[in-house]
Amino acid sequence: MREPSRIVPTALRLGTIVLLAGAQMTATPAPGLTGTSLAITLMTIALAGALATVLLLSIRRTERPVARRRAVNPPAALRRSRLHDLPLWKALRRPASPVWNPSREEPQAGDHAPAEGHRPVLVFGVPVALIALGLAVILSIALGSLSRGGAAIAVLLICVSLAVTRFPMRQALPIGVLAVVGLVVAGAIAGNPAQDLPLILSNCLIFLLSYAAKQRRATRAAQAREAVLAERARIAREIHDILAHSLSAQLVHLEGAKLLLRAERSAEALERVTHARDLAKSGLEEARRAVAALREDPPALPEALRTLAEDFESTTHHPCTLRVSGPERRLPPETELALVRTAQEALTNVRRHAPGSPATVELEFGPPWCELRVTNPASAEKGSPGGGYGLVGMRERAELLGGTLSAGEHDGGFLVHLKVPS
Incomplete structure (x- = not known):
C-alpha cells in the first residue's frame, strides 16, 4: 500500500493531466480531426503522454527503492543488538545512516546509491524524465500558441517547477532556458515578440522560487541532522565524563583499600571502601539523569x-x-x-x-x-x-x-x- 505522502503528489500529477485534457476540450479552437484542430489533438495527446512518462518514472523511483531497502535492512531487534554490543558512548556517537533521497535524480555525497535495477533510466546519459519534461515544455508552448486556453500555460509553469525541484541545477537550468527561448521564438513567429513577456517573467519567477524552496528544505534537513549529531555528542560526552570520573575515583580508593588491608590497617581500608561506595552511588545517580535526558525533555x-x-x-x-x-x-x-x-x-x-x-x-x-x-x-x-x-x-x-x-x-x-x- 502506498504511503499517504506519495499518494498526494501522484494524485496532483494525475489531476494535471486530466485538467489539461478537459481544458483543451473547451478551448478555442477545440481538438478535432482536421486542420489546426487535428494538430491540437495530437499535441494534447503527446503532452499528456510526456506528463504520464514523468509521473510513471517518479513512481518507479520513489516506491520501488523503498521496498528494496526494507527488504535488505536487518530486523529491528538485530540492529538493536548490534548497537548494544558497542560501548555506550560509541553507539550514541554513531551518525545516523544516510538514506538515498529519491527526490534527487543523482545521489549526492553521503547518500546510499539506489538499489541495482532501480537506477534512473538514461538515454545518452540524460534521464528520460528530464527529456520528457523538455518535450512537455516545447509542446505546452506550441499548444498555447495555437489555442487560447490557459491549461497549456499552467502545464508549462508546472514543468519548470518540477525540473527545478526534482533535478540538480545543471540539469534543471536547460529546461528553464528552453522555456524562455521557446516563448521568445513563439512570439517572433506570431509577429509580436513582446506578447509573451509577462509569461517569460513568470517562468523566471517560478524557477527562482522553486529553487529557493528546494534550498530551504535542504538547509532545514542539514540543520536537523547537525542538531541530532550535536545532541548525541553532548550526551555521549556527558555519560563518558560521569563514568570516567566515577570509575577512576573508585579504582583509586579500592586500590588503596587493598594496600591498606595488606598492611593490616583495616579501619583506614574500610574508610576507603566507604568512599568508593559513595562514589558508585553518586555515579549511578548521575548516569540515570543523563540517560533520562535521552528519553524526555530536561x-x-x-x-x-x-x-x-x-x-x-x-x-x-x-x-x-x-x-x-x-x-x-x-x-x-x-x-x-x-x-x-x-x-x-x-x-x-x-x-x-x-x-x-x-x-x-x-x-x-x-x-x-x-x-x-x-x-x-x-x-x-x-x-x-x-x-x-x-x-x-x-x-x-x-x-x-x-x-x-x-x-x-x-x-x-x-x-x-x-x-x-x-
Whole structure:
C-alpha cells in the first residue's frame, strides 16, 4: 500500500493531466480531426503522454527503492543488538545512516546509491524524465500558441517547477532556458515578440522560487541532522565524563583499600571502601539523569536547581537557599547542563569539605550573561580532604562555552562562581 505522502503528489500529477485534457476540450479552437484542430489533438495527446512518462518514472523511483531497502535492512531487534554490543558512548556517537533521497535524480555525497535495477533510466546519459519534461515544455508552448486556453500555460509553469525541484541545477537550468527561448521564438513567429513577456517573467519567477524552496528544505534537513549529531555528542560526552570520573575515583580508593588491608590497617581500608561506595552511588545517580535526558525533555533550569537544593537539605538536614533573579528563560541545552553540573559539584563539595554548613545557590539571568553563585560559610567540623577534579572539569566546560569559572574563599566562606553567555 502506498504511503499517504506519495499518494498526494501522484494524485496532483494525475489531476494535471486530466485538467489539461478537459481544458483543451473547451478551448478555442477545440481538438478535432482536421486542420489546426487535428494538430491540437495530437499535441494534447503527446503532452499528456510526456506528463504520464514523468509521473510513471517518479513512481518507479520513489516506491520501488523503498521496498528494496526494507527488504535488505536487518530486523529491528538485530540492529538493536548490534548497537548494544558497542560501548555506550560509541553507539550514541554513531551518525545516523544516510538514506538515498529519491527526490534527487543523482545521489549526492553521503547518500546510499539506489538499489541495482532501480537506477534512473538514461538515454545518452540524460534521464528520460528530464527529456520528457523538455518535450512537455516545447509542446505546452506550441499548444498555447495555437489555442487560447490557459491549461497549456499552467502545464508549462508546472514543468519548470518540477525540473527545478526534482533535478540538480545543471540539469534543471536547460529546461528553464528552453522555456524562455521557446516563448521568445513563439512570439517572433506570431509577429509580436513582446506578447509573451509577462509569461517569460513568470517562468523566471517560478524557477527562482522553486529553487529557493528546494534550498530551504535542504538547509532545514542539514540543520536537523547537525542538531541530532550535536545532541548525541553532548550526551555521549556527558555519560563518558560521569563514568570516567566515577570509575577512576573508585579504582583509586579500592586500590588503596587493598594496600591498606595488606598492611593490616583495616579501619583506614574500610574508610576507603566507604568512599568508593559513595562514589558508585553518586555515579549511578548521575548516569540515570543523563540517560533520562535521552528519553524526555530536561526540566527548566530553576526547577533543576530547586531539586538539587532539596536533595542537599534532605541529605545534610541543613538549609540550602535558592535565589533566582532576572527574566527566566530557557538556555541552550549545553549551557543549562553546565550550570546544573556546576551547582551539583559545588553542593557535593560543601557536603564533603564543609559538613554542617548551609549553602546558598544564586542564579541570575542577564541579557548577555547568566551567572551562578554557590556559597557556604566556613564549617567548624572537619571535612574530607580535597584534591578531586570536579571543579577542574566544570572549568573546562565553562571555557568550551566561552564563559569563566572561579572558586575560592570569599567573606570567610567559599564561593563557586560560574559565568556563561546566555
